[in-house]
Amino acid sequence: MLDLNEIEILQVALAHEERARAFYVRMAERHGGSTAGDLFVFLSREEEGHIRRLTSRYGIPEFEKKWEEKFLPYLIDLARLAWEEGVAAQYTTGPEAVRRGLGIARKAESQAIAFYAESGKIVEDKKTKTLLAELEEEERNHLAKIEGYLADLPPAPR
Numbered sequence: 001m002l003d004l005n006e007i008e009i010l011q012v013a014l015a016h017e018e019r020a021r022a023f024y025v026r027m028a029e030r031h032g033g034s035t036a037g038d039l040f041v042f043l044s045r046e047e048e049g050h051i052r053r054l055t056s057r058y059g060i061p062e063f064e065k066k067w068e069e070k071f072l073p074y075l076i077d078l079a080r081l082a083w084e085e086g087v088a089a090q091y092t093t094g095p096e097a098v099r100r101g102l103g104i105a106r107k108a109e110s111q112a113i114a115f116y117a118e119s120g121k122i123v124e125d126k127k128t129k130t131l132l133a134e135l136e137e138e139e140r141n142h143l144a145k146i147e148g149y150l151a152d153l154p155p156a157p158r
Contacts, residue, residue: 002118006128009119013135014054016115020108021047027101036098039149043105043142050135099153102146109143112136 004012024044031037116136123129 002122004119004122006123006125009123009132010054010128012115013119013132014051016108016112017047017050017054020105020112021051023104023108027105031098031101034098036102036149039145040101040105042145046138046142050138053131053135095153096156099150099156102150106143106146106150109139109146112139113143 002009021044024040024047028037028040028044031040113136116132116139120129120132120136123132
């Protein structure tokens with residue numbers, strides 16, 4: 001169960017979307033000009049849209065770094081995952097780099113889906129509840145795109 005009020009839920013959502021956007025931008029730059037790069041560009045733009053909706057529609061201020069520390073238990077650390085998966089150093093190009101980057105993206109989207117679903121059960125405001133449901137559905141669509149791309153990759157080397 002989330003121990004957050006409605007504003008804090010929106011702040012966590014904004015922090016998560018910003019982290020995901022930054023990760024997708026890094027991956028898009030790394031894989032630029034490829035189909036994988038295009039997918040990461042698409043995902044980064046989607047997250048930018050989520051950020052705009054969270055900030056403008058509900059008056060939540062732009063992302064603040066201090067939120068990361070406060071809400072760390074609710075956030076996925078994409079930079080740490082990239083380091084652990086070797087995406088930051090060892091696997092920087094090629095199919096295995098794409099596979100690992102998309103694996104991290106899959107984790108980010110899955111966590112966002114779970115967070116939005118759980119948050120939607122807590123908030124009482126109808127507009128906020130609707131926004132969270134919309135974001136959850138969009139994250140499900142992102143996850144489906146990622147899964148589809150992963151399914152089309154050649155088998156991982158053994």
